[in-house]
Every structure is written in structure tokens, then in C-alpha cells.
Amino acid sequence: MGLNKDSMGLKAVDLGLVIKKAHDSDRVIALGGNPNVGKSTVFNELTGLRQHTGNWPGKTVTNAQGNCTYDNTGYVIVDLPGCYSLMAHSTEEEVARDFICFGGADAVVIVCDATCLERSMNLVLQTMEITQNVIVCVNLMDESKKKKITIDLQAISKKLGVPVIGTAARSKKGLDDLMDAVAQTIQKSNKSLVQIQYPDYIETAISNLESHIKEICGGVNSRWLSLMLLHWNQDMHGFIEQNIKNNFLTNESIKQTLDEIKKEFTSQRVTERQIKDDIVSSIVHTAEEICKDTVLFENKNYKNKDSKIDRILTGKWTAFPIMILALLGVFWITITGANYPSQVISDFLFWIEEQLLMFFKWIGAPQFFYEMLVLGVYRVLAWVVSVMLPPMAIFFPLFTLLEDVGFLPRIAFNLDKCFKKCCACGKQALTMCMGFGCNAAGVIGCRIIDSPRERLIAIITNNFVPCNGRFPALIAIISMFFVGTAAGGGASILSAALLTAVIVLGVFMTFLASKFLSKTVLKGIPSSFSLELPPYRKPQIGKVIIRSVLDRTLFVLGRAVVVAAPAGLAIWIMANVHIGDMTILAHCSGFLDPFARLIGLDGVILLAFILGFPANEIVVPIIIMAYMAKGSLLEFDDLSVLKQLLTDNGWTWITAISVMLFSLMHWPCSTTLLTIKKETQSIKWTVISVLVPTIMGMGTCFVFATVARLISGI
Amino acid sequence: MQIINDLSKLEQGKHAFVFDICSSDSMRRRLQDLGLIKGTEVSCVQKSPLGDPTAYLIRGAVIALRHEDSSCVQIQCCEV
Numbered sequence: 096m097g098l099n100k101d102s103m104g105l106k107a108v109d110l111g112l113v114i115k116k117a118h119d120s121d122r123v124i125a126l127g128g129n130p131n132v133g134k135s136t137v138f139n140e141l142t143g144l145r146q147h148t149g150n151w152p153g154k155t156v157t158n159a160q161g162n163c164t165y166d167n168t169g170y171v172i173v174d175l176p177g178c179y180s181l182m183a184h185s186t187e188e189e190v191a192r193d194f195i196c197f198g199g200a201d202a203v204v205i206v207c208d209a210t211c212l213e214r215s216m217n218l219v220l221q222t223m224e225i226t227q228n229v230i231v232c233v234n235l236m237d238e239s240k241k242k243k244i245t246i247d248l249q250a251i252s253k254k255l256g257v258p259v260i261g262t263a264a265r266s267k268k269g270l271d272d273l274m275d276a277v278a279q280t281i282q283k284s285n286k287s288l289v290q291i292q293y294p295d296y297i298e299t300a301i302s303n304l305e306s307h308i309k310e311i312c313g314g315v316n317s318r319w320l321s322l323m324l325l326h327w328n329q330d331m332h333g334f335i336e337q338n339i340k341n342n343f344l345t346n347e348s349i350k351q352t353l354d355e356i357k358k359e360f361t362s363q364r365v366t367e368r369q370i371k372d373d374i375v376s377s378i379v380h381t382a383e384e385i386c387k388d389t390v391l392f393e394n395k396n397y398k399n400k401d402s403k404i405d406r407i408l409t410g411k412w413t414a415f416p417i418m419i420l421a422l423l424g425v426f427w428i429t430i431t432g433a434n435y436p437s438q439v440i441s442d443f444l445f446w447i448e449e450q451l452l453m454f455f456k457w458i459g460a461p462q463f464f465y466e467m468l469v470l471g472v473y474r475v476l477a478w479v480v481s482v483m484l485p486p487m488a489i490f491f492p493l494f495t496l497l498e499d500v501g502f503l504p505r506i507a508f509n510l511d512k513c514f515k516k517c518c519a520c521g522k523q524a525l526t527m528c529m530g531f532g533c534n535a536a537g538v539i540g541c542r543i544i545d546s547p548r549e550r551l552i553a554i555i556t557n558n559f560v561p562c563n564g565r566f567p568a569l570i571a572i573i574s575m576f577f578v579g580t581a582a583g584g585g586a587s588i589l590s591a592a593l594l595t596a597v598i599v600l601g602v603f604m605t606f607l608a609s610k611f612l613s614k615t616v617l618k619g620i621p622s623s624f625s626l627e628l629p630p631y632r633k634p635q636i637g638k639v640i641i642r643s644v645l646d647r648t649l650f651v652l653g654r655a656v657v658v659a660a661p662a663g664l665a666i667w668i669m670a671n672v673h674i675g676d677m678t679i680l681a682h683c684s685g686f687l688d689p690f691a692r693l694i695g696l697d698g699v700i701l702l703a704f705i706l707g708f709p710a711n712e713i714v715v716p717i718i719i720m721a722y723m724a725k726g727s728l729l730e731f732d733d734l735s736v737l738k739q740l741l742t743d744n745g746w747t748w749i750t751a752i753s754v755m756l757f758s759l760m761h762w763p764c765s766t767t768l769l770t771i772k773k774e775t776q777s778i779k780w781t782v783i784s785v786l787v788p789t790i791m792g793m794g795t796c797f798v799f800a801t802v803a804r805l806i807s808g809i
Numbered sequence: 810m811q812i813i814n815d816l817s818k819l820e821q822g823k824h825a826f827v828f829d830i831c832s833s834d835s836m837r838r839r840l841q842d843l844g845l846i847k848g849t850e851v852s853c854v855q856k857s858p859l860g861d862p863t864a865y866l867i868r869g870a871v872i873a874l875r876h877e878d879s880s881c882v883q884i885q886c887c888e889v
């Protein structure tokens with residue numbers, strides 16, 4: 096879910112690839128590799144940073160860089176987006192290729208998957224065509240050992256002509272060897288690298304071209320550039336123009352040679368497609384050759400265990416029940432587990448509130464001042480922390496475990512047909528899962544979707560997944576109004592079931608909105624789709640729990656201070672400053688009230704949602720503050736007192752459900768909107784991202800409230 | 810005897826060899842990047858619960874493809 100303070104908010108947006116060296120003497124290492132081979136884990140272990148990791152391809156979509164020191168030399172390590180090739184078919188590949196060519200990296204480390212080495216070799220060979228300073232890092236050696244795959248690293252290194260180092264980055268094995276190899280490679284470049292042999296007609300053309308461009312190719316490997324020129328396409332044009340000056344494109348001798356070669360090809364009936372196919376085949380065959388005799392599968396059926404699990408998790412009859420059960424289970428543990436700490440934290444924080452009040456009275460501070468500070472700022476803060484923190488601290492480790500195991504791609508696999516029916520992409524399911532953590536992170540995650548149309552759909556509909564700021568509120572409302580506060584086993588299962596129902600509704604609304612969008616403003620047919628289902632991996636339970644609890648705790652606390660405190664101040668002022676005979680709060684909520692009633696809410700609730708624009712976490716605290724400011728000041732011991740407050744203010748089960756529906760479907764928070772604006776580069780799509788969920792939410796609430804009132808007669 | 814068919818018709822648990830890829834340019838390249846070229850062995854691992862997409866084992870990795878895309882890949886089945 097990629098949620099920590101660095102991947103969030105304003106910092107979340109791509110910083111581009113501006114290298115930040117600590118010292119001028121620092122060496123730059125680019126870290127490339129196929130998606131989901133543990134690149135980010137290697138990166139984290141080397142730099143000590145905490146780039147989010149997870150077992151699914153496309154986890155890293157932003158470029159990260161970090162520093163480390165090894166043997167008294169400083170290094171800047173750049174984590175490139177995962178890609179399968181450098182032929183530049185997608186933005187990620189372009190970024191990776193451009194960086195390897197022109198990023199000024201002193202060495203490139205290609206991280207490979209030991210369980211799938213032959214395919215990784217494809218990228219290694221392509222990188223070696225561009226630069227000599229390549230180090231191959233065969234990661235996940237622990238996994239391959241378990242699967243009884245023997246890899247002769249030395250033999251591969253001999254065949255390739257570059258260092259090949261085996262690592263198991265998760266358990267920090269082999270990383271020192273890796274850095275040794277990097278240091279050595281930078282000191283004296285690799286020599287006698289393996290060269291891919293292309294069919295004769297291509298080789299002739301290459302050597303013909305190479306003699307013409309050698310002088311003016313600006314430091315780029317001339318053989319590689321010749322090869323690229325042979326299967327020329329439009330995006331190469333911009334690439335060359337930007338990076339190789341020397342009037343390369345208008346050079347007459349190059350133009351002439353290319354024309355001659357093309358003529359020759361035409362006379363030999365070689366099509367452009369044939370050239371591309373032959374180039375790719377040569378690379379793949381070379382990779383095959385390198386892994387032949389060096390990678391041994393002792394157990395031919397090493398995939399059996401995975402496919403057995405897959406048969407259950409993606410089986411015809413079992414897939415959907417298991418998905419629902421998993422969701423239910425996660426929620427049940429969250430609700431049950433959060434109950435107790437929530438109570439303890441809230442007792443503690445409200446005890447502090449009393450002490451603070453006493454302290455201010457004792458030093459004789461003016462009443463409005465300490466009330467503003469304690470009853471305004473502090474109380475909202477305390478609410479946010481005690482209601483929001485425990486569910487988060489339990490939910491996220493659980494979800495991260497599912498992510499680590501490799502369950503999320505299976506969800507995308509199971510749901511893809513539904514997305515296809517809505518003319519959208521199955522990977523949208525992955526971005527929705529990220530949305531559970533934070534919708535802003537989910538929106539950034541939409542970069543894994545290749546088709547721009549399908550990516551926009553995923554961005555606009557991401558808000559239908561309740562993020563961390565919203566679902567503790569959902570849990571609270573469910574426990575108050577539908578289950579009772581008695582924390583018996585049955586009650587918490589019922590809560591979990593209701594919460595699951597809300598999520599399923601959100602998923603359903605996502606389909607509806609996606610379908611609507613692809614039939615109206617984003618017309619189109621579903622594009623082609625390929626999704627890798629990674630092997631299941633044993634999650635690192637201890638590490639996951641510690642990391643996500645720590646990250647999350649700090650994150651929620653930080654955000655609470657930044658957003659909730661000013662909001663608390665604002666709401667206190669609104670509730671205590673009078674204009675005429677009414678407070679500002681009463682004026683505002685009174686103004687909103689008639690409309691809010693129509694959709695099953697009341698003025699205060701709608702106002703809270705509006706004031707909650709900076710962060711959804713503060714919606715419920717604002718509602719409570721506003722009601723309390725109306726006079727009925729209460730001491731809070733548990734949720735039943737809170738329920739009393741709400742029912743005193745006219746809440747019924749209809750209000751509760753309407754609030755839940757509206758919480759699920761309303762405008763995205765400010766952080767998410769900023770991210771949408773940056774990702775889409777368009778005001779239009781940002782506005783649509785506000786309108787779609789808001790209109791659908793108001794519509795649903797209106798229909799629900801009207802029907803429910805008619806039936807129940809409330 | 811060799812039968813030419815398309816990949817979408819490959820039954821679960823069966824394997825075959827790629828004969829040709831007729832997909833559009835971008836999908837072709839994506840499949841080639843995964844190591845899917847003429848002669849590559851492919852086996853059908855698992856259909857998704859709703860029948861589409863289907864997961865294939867390609868050079869040690871499991872890749873899910875939609876029917877539209879897999880039907881563009883021609884295969885040779887080796888029948889006993």
C-alpha cells in the first residue's frame with residue numbers, strides 16, 4: 096500500500112531523476128530488473144530506507160534514490176522502475192533506458208529472480224549492450240534453494256563476462272559481496288562481455304552503420320545505437336534528439352546509409368516485423384544458451400505447490416468465497432483487536448485532558464484560551480488518535496501480510512473478467528487494494544495500468560475504496576448502531592460482516608462507475624492485458640508487523656497533528672463565536688440542513704464532511720465536537736455514551752447508514768485530489784474525480800433515505 | 810502429428826509450442842519480452858474462476874492473459 100510519510104502527500108509525486116549526491120565523489124549505481132524480483136528489498140537493505148515492498152509486479156512506480164557508504168566510498172543508489180526490456184514500449188522502460196544511457200550511472204546492477212533466471216537474463220543482455228559496467232545480482236537465492244534450483248553463478252559469470260552475485264536480500268545475505276563487485280567494476284570496467292549474435296543480414300547492417308556513427312554518437316555504445324536505428328520508431332526520434340546532439344538526425348551520411356540498408360532489406364523481402372522478431376529471438380536464444388547447463392532444476396515439479404494453492408485461491412467455486420472470507424477475517428481481527436486498545440488510549444488521553452484543564456486553571460490562563468486549546472485542538476486530536484490508531488495499527492500489518500504472500504495479484508486475476516466487462520483493466524483491483532491504505536497512494540499506483548484510458552478510469556474510481564481515514568469511522572458507526580457495544584464474539588463477527596458488505600458495495604460502485612465512464616467520457620474497448628502471478632512467498636511476519644505498526648503509528652500521529660489540530664481549532668471557533676444570536680457553526684449547519692436532510696444526513700454531518708476535506712480522519716471528531724458545542728457536554732467513557740450523544744441529536748439507523756454510504760462515496764480528500772491533478776495533468780479529470788463519487792453518493796443516499804423513511808415511517 | 814491451434818484453446822494442464830504471434834504490435838512486443846517467441850514452450854496452468862483470463866506458464870513465470878490476447882498466439886500441439 097506504499098503508505099508512509101515519504102510516499103504520501105506532496106512528497107509522493109515523482110521527484111524525477113535528479114541525482115542528489117551527498118559528496119561530489121559519490122558513485123551512482125542504478126538498480127534495474129524485472130518487476131517483482133525484490134529490487135526494492137535490495138534497495139532498502141543497501142540504503143536503510145523503507146521503500147514499500149510487496150509481492151506483486153509494479154510495486155515500485157516512482158523512482159527512489161538513497162545513499163549508502165561502503166568501504167569508505169559513498170554511493171547514490173537509484174531504484175529504477177521494474178521492466179522486462181529496454182526496447183522502450185512503456186514509460187517505465189523509457190525511464191530505465193534513458194537513465195542507463197544518460198543518467199551518469201557508474202555501474203548498473205540488474206537484479207534477477209533466481210527462480211526465473213532465464214527471463215531476467217533478457218534484461219541483463221540488453222543492458223550489457225548499452226554499458227559495460229553491469230553487475231548481475233541473482234536475488235531470491237533462498238527461494239530457489241527451496242525449490243531445488245541449482246545455479247552455477249561462476250559459470251554464468253564466465254559466460255556473460257560480468258560479475259554475478261547471489262543474494263537473499265530479505266535476510267541480508269550476499270549484499271556485501273554485491274557491493275564488493277560494484278566497487279571492483281567501477282574501478283576497472285568489465286572486459287570481454289558476451290555479445291549477442293544477430294542473423295548475418297543484421298550484423299552486416301550494424302557494422303555498416305556503426306562506422307558512420309562512431310564519431311558522433313556522443314558516448315553512447317555505437318553497436319547498440321546502430322541496432323536501435325535499424326528498428327527505428329518514433330519514440331527513438333525524441334530520445335536521440337534530446338540526448339545526442341551533434342545534429343545526429345540530419346547527418347547526411349547516416350541518412351544515406353540507413354536508406355541503403357532499408358532498400359537492401361526490401362529487396363531481400365525482409366519486413367520491419369521480421370527485423371524486430373529476429374532481434375528479440377537472438378536475445379532470447381542467447382539467454383537460453385547462458386542458462387543452459389548453469390541452471391539446474393532438480394525438482395521438475397517445483398511449481399506444483401503453487402499451482403495447488405492457485406487451484407484453491409482462484410478455483411471456480413472457491414475463489415470468491417475465499418476472497419470474501421479473507422476480507423471478513425481481516426476485519427474481524429481488526430475490530431476485535433482494536434476494541435481494547437482503543438478504550439485504553441481514549442481513557443488515557445481524556446485523563447490527560449482533565450489534567451491539562453486543571454493545569455491551565457491553576458496558572459490562571461484566560462478561559463477562552465484554554466478552552467480553545469484543550470476542548471478545541473486537544474480533544475479532536477485525542478479523538479483522532481484513539482478512534483483511528485488502533486484499527487489502523489492492526490489492519491495494515493494484516494493486509495501487508497496478504498500482500499507479502501502474493502494474494503493481491505490473484506484478486507486481480509479473479510476479478511479481471513468483471514473489469515473487462517466494464518471495459519477496464521484487471522490491474523485496477525491492485526490499485527484498489529492500495530486505496531485501502533490511502534487513496535493518494537492508490538492513484539499513484541494506477542501507473543501500473545498501461546492504457547491511458549483505463550488508467551484514468553482507475554484514478555477516478557479509486558475513491559470508492561474507503562481509505563484508512565474512513566473505515567475506522569465506519570467501524571465505529573457499525574458497532575454503535577447495528578451490533579451494540581458488547582464486544583462478544585458474535586457481535587464482532589456481525590460488525591465484520593457489515594463492514595465487508597460496505598466494501599463489497601464500494602467494489603460494486605467501482606464497477607458501475609467504470610462502466611459508466613467507459614460508455615460516456617472515456618469511451619473505448621478494453622486493451623490487451625498481461626499480469627504476472629508471482630510465486631507465493633512466506634511472509635516475514637515479525638518484520639512486517641514491526642514495520643507497519645511503527646510506520647503507521649508515526650504516520651497517523653503526524654497527520655493528526657498536522658490536520659486535526661487546526662481543524663479542531665476552526666471548529667471550536669465556529670462553535671463559540673456568535674454572529675447575531677447564533678454561532679457560526681449553527682449558521683453554517685442551519686444553511687446546509689435542508690439539503691442534508693434530503694440525503695439522510697443533517698447539517699452538522701454535511702458540514703463535517705466539508706470541513707473534513709483536508710483529511711477524512713477528522714469527520715467523526717468534528718461531528719462530535721459540533722454536537723457537544725450545542726450544549727450537551729458529556730464525559731466519554733465508551734461508545735455507548737457517544738451513541739447517546741448522536742441519538743440525542745436526532746440520529747436514527749437511517750442516519751447511520753446514510754453517513755456510511757456518504758463516507759464511502761463523496762469527494763476525495765485534498766491530498767488525493769492534488770495527486771490526481773499531478774497524475775492526470777488536467778483540471779478536467781480532477782473535477783470529474785470529484786463529481787463522479789459525489790453525485791453517486793448523494794444519489795444513493797437520497798434514494799436510500801427516501802425509501803427507508805417511507806417504509807419505516809421515521 | 811502436429812496440430813496448429815490458438816493458445817486460448819489449450820486445455821488446462823496441457824502444453825504446446827508457440828508457432829506464431831499475430832497480436833497487435835504492442836502486445837506482440839510485450840509477449841516477446843516475456844520470452845514468448847517461436848518455439849517457446851507454453852503450458853496452461855489455471856483458468857480464472859469466471860473463465861477468463863487464463864494463466865500460462867511461460868519460461869518459469871506464470872502470466873495471465875485474456876482470451877482476446879491468447880487467441881492471437883498460434884501454437885503447435887504435439888499429440889500422442
